[in-house]
Amino acid sequence: MPPRTPARERVRAEITREITDIARRHLAADGAAGLSLRAVARDLDMVSSALYRYFASRDELLTALIIDGYNAIGQAVEAAEAACRRDDYVGRWLAVARAARTWALAHPHEYALIYGSSGPGYQAPADTIGPASRAAAVFGRLVSDAQASGALGPPASGPPASGGPASGAPGPAALAGDAARLRETVMPAVPDDVALGALTAWAALFGLISFELFGQFTNVITDTDAYFERAAGTLAGLMGLPAGAAAAGTPAGTTPVGTAARTA
Amino acid sequence: MPPRTPARERVRAEITREITDIARRHLAADGAAGLSLRAVARDLDMVSSALYRYFASRDELLTALIIDGYNAIGQAVEAAEAACRRDDYVGRWLAVARAARTWALAHPHEYALIYGSSGPGYQAPADTIGPASRAAAVFGRLVSDAQASGALGPPASGPPASGGPASGAPGPAALAGDAARLRETVMPAVPDDVALGALTAWAALFGLISFELFGQFTNVITDTDAYFERAAGTLAGLMGLPAGAAAAGTPAGTTPVGTAARTA
DNA sequence: TGTACATCAGTGAACGCGCGTTCACTGATGTAC
DNA sequence: TGTACATCAGTGAACGCGCGTTCACTGATGTAC
Numbered sequence: 001m002p003p004r005t006p007a008r009e010r011v012r013a014e015i016t017r018e019i020t021d022i023a024r025r026h027l028a029a030d031g032a033a034g035l036s037l038r039a040v041a042r043d044l045d046m047v048s049s050a051l052y053r054y055f056a057s058r059d060e061l062l063t064a065l066i067i068d069g070y071n072a073i074g075q076a077v078e079a080a081e082a083a084c085r086r087d088d089y090v091g092r093w094l095a096v097a098r099a100a101r102t103w104a105l106a107h108p109h110e111y112a113l114i115y116g117s118s119g120p121g122y123q124a125p126a127d128t129i130g131p132a133s134r135a136a137a138v139f140g141r142l143v144s145d146a147q148a149s150g151a152l153g154p155p156a157s158g159p160p161a162s163g164g165p166a167s168g169a170p171g172p173a174a175l176a177g178d179a180a181r182l183r184e185t186v187m188p189a190v191p192d193d194v195a196l197g198a199l200t201a202w203a204a205l206f207g208l209i210s211f212e213l214f215g216q217f218t219n220v221i222t223d224t225d226a227y228f229e230r231a232a233g234t235l236a237g238l239m240g241l242p243a244g245a246a247a248a249g250t251p252a253g254t255t256p257v258g259t260a261a262r263t264a
Numbered sequence: 265m266p267p268r269t270p271a272r273e274r275v276r277a278e279i280t281r282e283i284t285d286i287a288r289r290h291l292a293a294d295g296a297a298g299l300s301l302r303a304v305a306r307d308l309d310m311v312s313s314a315l316y317r318y319f320a321s322r323d324e325l326l327t328a329l330i331i332d333g334y335n336a337i338g339q340a341v342e343a344a345e346a347a348c349r350r351d352d353y354v355g356r357w358l359a360v361a362r363a364a365r366t367w368a369l370a371h372p373h374e375y376a377l378i379y380g381s382s383g384p385g386y387q388a389p390a391d392t393i394g395p396a397s398r399a400a401a402v403f404g405r406l407v408s409d410a411q412a413s414g415a416l417g418p419p420a421s422g423p424p425a426s427g428g429p430a431s432g433a434p435g436p437a438a439l440a441g442d443a444a445r446l447r448e449t450v451m452p453a454v455p456d457d458v459a460l461g462a463l464t465a466w467a468a469l470f471g472l473i474s475f476e477l478f479g480q481f482t483n484v485i486t487d488t489d490a491y492f493e494r495a496a497g498t499l500a501g502l503m504g505l506p507a508g509a510a511a512a513g514t515p516a517g518t519t520p521v522g523t524a525a526r527t528a
Numbered sequence: 529t530g531t532a533c534a535t536c537a538g539t540g541a542a543c544g545c546g547c548g549t550t551c552a553c554t555g556a557t558g559t560a561c
Numbered sequence: 562t563g564t565a566c567a568t569c570a571g572t573g574a575a576c577g578c579g580c581g582t583t584c585a586c587t588g589a590t591g592t593a594c
Contacts, residue, residue: 207469
């Protein structure tokens with residue numbers, strides 16, 4: 001009855017998963033640069049060459065970890081956002097922001113692998129781009145929903161979409177295409193202003209997370225939780241959400257993170 | 265007459281510089297993980313053990329490169345900002361932002377070394393913290409100046425500094441100390457709101473730069489120059505500068521970058 | 529000005545290590561008739 | 562149900578490499594008297 005998935009394929013999938021699980025454990029412990037096929041094989045009680053039945057190279061294993069990482073943070077964000085009241089747009093944004101940070105703090109090396117530079121000369125292949133946008137898709141949806149509901153004010157600043165008095169050096173024209181693509185892929189039916197502002201908020205969120213994770217806040221911010229809450233609230237304004245209306249959302253600790261299914 | 269700097273010390277300093285110059289070249293080409301003492305020694309026509317007369321370990325050499333990196337981006341930011349009219353606060357902010365981005369794009373691996381994760385298990389030692397805040401100091405000064413001149417409006421959003429109606433879960437209290445430290449170190453005499461908002465803008469700036477550099481904008485933003493201009497303008501609002509008043513500053517290409525003194 | 533001594537930059541060999549990847553092989557699992 | 566064959570996961574040895582770091586040494590440069 002199983003048409004072309006004999007037991008072999010199931011076993012193969014299982015072992016592939018074991019390999020990535022152990023590799024992820026090594027990644028968490030030593031970082032991407034310290035990830036060694038031979039060490040992974042050792043932990044599996046296998047000979048190192050056996051791994052080549054599953055991954056053609058070290059880079060391919062790294063790519064699998066990158067995809068898993070994007071999926072993991074994407075899933076964490078999805079779960080946290082799904083738990084919010086649909087019409088609480090600020091709450092949804094804060095849930096997304098908190099979930100991303102919480103995941104990053106729990107998986108710093110995985111975070112560094114996907115949102116930092118991935119080591120010398122590593123070029124992310126095409127199969128990463130789907131999973132890469134999973135978290136962003138959740139964010140885009142909430143922006144679209146807020147837009148549709150009329151909950152958005154004008155995004156905090158940014159030059160007027162068209163026809164301000166001669167502001168235009170590089171100008172909105174160049175960005176109109178990019179905004180259109182954002183609408184097509186990830187946040188349907190939002191005006192240019194909102195789309196571009198939202199993207200800035202998104203990048204800014206990861207700036208906050210990276211600063212915290214990579215030590216830029218050492219000796220600067222002591223209460224990083226409180227600061228993050230406040231900053232995330234501030235960023236809401238960049239896409240026209242009423243900023244600083246924080247307290248609505250789930251408090252940070254409660255955020256469902258959705259990594260329970262993970263082995264590590 | 266030279267009391268304790270005989271010719272020996274001068275030569276020593278010179279060779280130390282040669283080592284870091286070549287190491288920086290290797291860093292630029294291969295990234296931090298690919299930096300090898302032996303390879304550096306080879307380029308110097310030295311035997312690898314000779315480097316240990318100058319650096320006690322590979323990590324110490326890396327630390328020197330980190331310090332140099334912070335100084336280089338700091339210097340670039342200083343030079344760009346110094347070229348602005350003192351009372352053009354938005355222009356000063358944009359100059360700072362552009363200089364940081366320009367430097368990062370020109371030195372991606374150095375940027376990754378200092379603002380990304382520095383490889384497995386590397387812990388930045390104390391001597392990096394001075395240089396680390398050099399660029400931030402320029403930014404802080406302009407915020408302070410803008411505040412002193414009365415040019416700042418209320419920072420875009422963020423909960424009111426005190427006494428909004430019961431907003432307070434983690435609340436401003438926890439952050440008051442951090443804001444005070446910011447005043448002491450880097451932006452004297454600005455209110456909590458402004459200090460915290462400015463810090464958010466600062467982190468956000470590096471979020472934008474990292475996203476661009478590490479490929480998160482691939483297939484998303486095509487005109488990265490135009491987008492950065494716009495986003496930087498938007499961020500100005502986070503510390504109360506009139507946002508979107510862009511065109512004032514120097515256009516991106518003109519920004520003095522201040523790396524001319526570099527060998528590489 | 530000249531000699532005796534200390535400093536210390538650079539050498540060369542070695543230690544001990546781990547790595548990614550290839551390749552011919554064995555032997556178990558599954559398939560076709 | 563049973564035999565002949567193909568697939569393919571895992572083995573074990575090897576190739577070729579580069580790395581960080583230590584250590585006893587040589588010989589030039591500088592210092593003290």
